[in-house]
Amino acid sequence: MAQLIWDGLFVGAFYSLIALGYSLVYGVIRLLNFAHGDLYMLGAFFGLWLLTALGAFPATLPVLALLVVLVVVSLATGLAGVAIERVAYRPLRQAPRLSLLITAVGASFVVEYGVRIAAGPNPQVYPLRLDGEALTLFGARFTPQQLLLMGVAIALMLGLDAWINRSRDGRAIRAVALDQKAARLMGIDVDKVISRVFFVGSALAGAAGVMVGVFYGKVDFLMGFIIGLKAFTAAVIGGIGNLKGTMLGGLVLGLLESFGSYWLGGEWRDVFAFGFLILLLSVRPTGLLGAREQERV
Numbered sequence: 001m002a003q004l005i006w007d008g009l010f011v012g013a014f015y016s017l018i019a020l021g022y023s024l025v026y027g028v029i030r031l032l033n034f035a036h037g038d039l040y041m042l043g044a045f046f047g048l049w050l051l052t053a054l055g056a057f058p059a060t061l062p063v064l065a066l067l068v069v070l071v072v073v074s075l076a077t078g079l080a081g082v083a084i085e086r087v088a089y090r091p092l093r094q095a096p097r098l099s100l101l102i103t104a105v106g107a108s109f110v111v112e113y114g115v116r117i118a119a120g121p122n123p124q125v126y127p128l129r130l131d132g133e134a135l136t137l138f139g140a141r142f143t144p145q146q147l148l149l150m151g152v153a154i155a156l157m158l159g160l161d162a163w164i165n166r167s168r169d170g171r172a173i174r175a176v177a178l179d180q181k182a183a184r185l186m187g188i189d190v191d192k193v194i195s196r197v198f199f200v201g202s203a204l205a206g207a208a209g210v211m212v213g214v215f216y217g218k219v220d221f222l223m224g225f226i227i228g229l230k231a232f233t234a235a236v237i238g239g240i241g242n243l244k245g246t247m248l249g250g251l252v253l254g255l256l257e258s259f260g261s262y263w264l265g266g267e268w269r270d271v272f273a274f275g276f277l278i279l280l281l282s283v284r285p286t287g288l289l290g291a292r293e294q295e296r297v
Contacts, residue, residue: 029089035107047069070207116221237252
């Protein structure tokens with residue numbers, strides 16, 4: 001039981017980290033950014049290319065190399081998210097929502113197949129592994145690598161929560177999420193706020209891509225599709241637009257998959273997760289912590 005809980009929380013932490021980008025963007029401009037999963041994939045490849053360029057350094061100081069790569073990749077992926085918003089979404093901000101959704105799907109394909117052209121169609125081996133002997137606590141077996149990656153994921157989520165709720169930028173984001181016109185009248189630069197939201201959400205996705213690449217050891221240009229759907233599912237389960245709900249939704253999804261795989265078999269993992277989503281939405285359409293009238297973000 002303890003092992004199932006630990007496995008679920010470990011995977012769920014990554015779902016939460018990626019899902020926060022969905023929730024941030026949806027909370028501010030009500031856009032389902034279907035390119036978000038591909039930004040996670042792009043971050044994984046940025047990390048791969050950077051680690052390759054660093055040569056032997058990652059092997060000598062793997063933890064330091066991971067932290068350096070996380071910072072650089074987060075910045076690069078954040079800028080990529082800003083570029084997508086500036087080129088693909090901003091010109092259509094006043095257009096019907098269907099146009100934005102179609103554009104988001106198109107942006108997803110551009111990123112996906114742009115990486116395919118750059119890196120090729122075959123999976124790539126990640127040039128960084130964190131070794132260490134497995135530990136046992138309360139019957140759950142885990143590795144120092146898992147502890148480090150989960151610690152980084154939790155630190156990033158807590159940092160985002162503090163930034164949104166305690167900083168001036170966070171107040172501006174919440175104001176724009178409530179009413180863009182009123183925020184603009186109060187002197188808030190709405191375009192800059194939206195760019196910051198895309199930057200932060202994309203940076204978190206990029207960081208998650210690096211950590212997943214380090215943990216699983218390989219990446220490919222289609223890796224963002226399923227994980228994007230899972231992150232979207234986590235956001236909807238928790239209540240899309242609600243950051244705390246999104247974090248909770250990711251953990252719930254991870255636990256559901258862990259227990260579902262144990263009871264029904266690994267091949268039912270995705271069916272179990274999406275089946276629960278359908279069941280939940282039929283009884284609570286706003287998600288676990290969502291509300292019909294709420295302050296988004």
